[in-house]
Amino acid sequence: MHDLKRDPPIAIARGEGVWLIDHDGKRYLDAISSWWVNLFGHGHPTIKAAIAAQLDQLEHVMLAGFTHRPAIELAEALVAVAPAGLSRVFYTDNGASAVEVALKMSFHYWRNLGQPAKQRFVALTGSYHGETLGALSVTDVGLYRDTYDALLVKPLLAPAPDAHGAPGNEDAAATAIEALLAARGHEIAAVIVEPLIQCAGGMRIYGPAYLQRLRAACDRHRVHLIADEIATGFGRTGTLFACEQAAISPDFMCLSKGLTGGFLPLAAVLTTDAVFAAFYAEYQSQRAFLHSHSYTGNPLACAAALATLKIFAREPVLERNRELGHWLDQAFAPLADHPHVANLRRLGTIIAFDLVAERDGAVPYPWEERRGLDLHRTALAHGVLLRPIGNVVYAMPPYVLDRAQAQAIGAAALAGVNAATAVPAGRRVDRAQALDPAALEL
Numbered sequence: 001m002h003d004l005k006r007d008p009p010i011a012i013a014r015g016e017g018v019w020l021i022d023h024d025g026k027r028y029l030d031a032i033s034s035w036w037v038n039l040f041g042h043g044h045p046t047i048k049a050a051i052a053a054q055l056d057q058l059e060h061v062m063l064a065g066f067t068h069r070p071a072i073e074l075a076e077a078l079v080a081v082a083p084a085g086l087s088r089v090f091y092t093d094n095g096a097s098a099v100e101v102a103l104k105m106s107f108h109y110w111r112n113l114g115q116p117a118k119q120r121f122v123a124l125t126g127s128y129h130g131e132t133l134g135a136l137s138v139t140d141v142g143l144y145r146d147t148y149d150a151l152l153v154k155p156l157l158a159p160a161p162d163a164h165g166a167p168g169n170e171d172a173a174a175t176a177i178e179a180l181l182a183a184r185g186h187e188i189a190a191v192i193v194e195p196l197i198q199c200a201g202g203m204r205i206y207g208p209a210y211l212q213r214l215r216a217a218c219d220r221h222r223v224h225l226i227a228d229e230i231a232t233g234f235g236r237t238g239t240l241f242a243c244e245q246a247a248i249s250p251d252f253m254c255l256s257k258g259l260t261g262g263f264l265p266l267a268a269v270l271t272t273d274a275v276f277a278a279f280y281a282e283y284q285s286q287r288a289f290l291h292s293h294s295y296t297g298n299p300l301a302c303a304a305a306l307a308t309l310k311i312f313a314r315e316p317v318l319e320r321n322r323e324l325g326h327w328l329d330q331a332f333a334p335l336a337d338h339p340h341v342a343n344l345r346r347l348g349t350i351i352a353f354d355l356v357a358e359r360d361g362a363v364p365y366p367w368e369e370r371r372g373l374d375l376h377r378t379a380l381a382h383g384v385l386l387r388p389i390g391n392v393v394y395a396m397p398p399y400v401l402d403r404a405q406a407q408a409i410g411a412a413a414l415a416g417v418n419a420a421t422a423v424p425a426g427r428r429v430d431r432a433q434a435l436d437p438a439a440l441e442l
């Protein structure tokens with residue numbers, strides 16, 4: 001709130017395709033899909049119409065002892081497109097709570113099976129799984145986590161396989177998690193990962209081979225694999241789900257963000273018949289999974305999700321996204337040789353680079369200089385919404401972006417880099433901002 005005096009929030013009046021429009025009529029290109037949720041642009045007619053039609057029927061009913069057509073149809077539609085073996089759907093209403101559900105359900109599964117020693121969770125360094133206490137427990141981003149550390153369940157951390165570390169990093173990371181599961185599998189309930197890319201941890205991309213080795217190790221040591229596809233799901237990485245590129249099926253898959261095309265909050269946890277069976281017993285046996293939210297499986301949100309899946313079924317979305325990926329490559333190509341840009345990388349429709357003090361060795365700027373914020377301001381002045389994570393600059397645009405709009409994002413990013421790096425490192429500490437750690441996140 002302190003820093004909003006300098007950067008007042010921009011009140012958005014309307015959305016239209018890739019554009020956000022404020023009350024003065026100024027337009028901002030939403031290059032980050034409103035925090036990665038918006039797939040097909042703002043106000044997409046198919047999704048809007050589906051919500052409106054559902055609104056004429058039923059806005060909400062509790063999902064306990066009652067059900068409704070959109071919840072049933074959506075569960076069937078998700079199972080039809082999900083990796084093989086994911087046959088059961090549990091609804092909730094946001095990403096963090098989907099992670100809570102997967103963690104609780106895995107823990108509870110082992111308890112129901114008479115293996116209560118399996119209580120620990122494994123997370124990767126740099127992982128992000130949400131910010132409620134359970135989700136934060138398996139999140140390894142100090143900015144969000146450190147303050148609450150005393151309240152959190154302690155995970156076992158395994159090294160992340162991000163590919164822009166040393167060559168062989170992925171191999172070493174796979175070997176490390178294999179060793180961890182071999183040594184401590186008897187006390188581990190589940191491993192949770194963001195498949196192919198750790199997003200909020202800094203857009204760190206890794207290859208499918210790691211996931212294949214992790215899946216095999218989980219099978220060997222009877223440990224669940226939770227795929228957090230909240231950010232990667234629904235076409236972001238080039239396939240409908242990132243797991244498909246490794247040809248693996250997780251035991252749990254968490255979905256939210258793009259699930260409703262960015263219209264309404266909804267989440268789903270998909271799991272297997274084996275997990276379902278471990279809970280299937282009469283109520284008095286106390287094996288049931290109890291986890292309820294008032295708005296679980298909301299009909300309007302389910303209708304929006306069904307419309308989103310319909311767009312995938314009817315239109316060549318993934319094909320078009322491949323083209324969009326190339327446009328992003330072309331648009332960001334002028335940044336590749338910039339002296340303050342390192343690790344330019346892309347996966348599907350996510351493109352990212354690191355803003356660095358020195359390109360050689362990717363020497364970072366001191367965090368308190370908040371260079372990413374300068375870039376954000378400059379991009380906004382160019383009519384483009386970019387919101388770096390610290391010094392990691394990325395675009396994750398709606399899939400309806402055209403080639404000229406991709407160029408506009410690249411141009412705004414370049415202008416932002418030039419503005420943010422105009423003053424040499426160490427000469428640009430804004431004390432008032434630097435003293436407030438809460439203001440670090442852009």
Ligand SMILES: *Cc1c(COP(=O)(O)O)cnc(C)c1O
Pocket residue numbers: 094095096097099128129130131194199200228229230231232256257
């Ligand atoms: C955003 C995100 C979450 C949390 O979802 P919310 O709806 O913001 O709670 C969890 N995991 C990943 C990978 C995410 O990107």
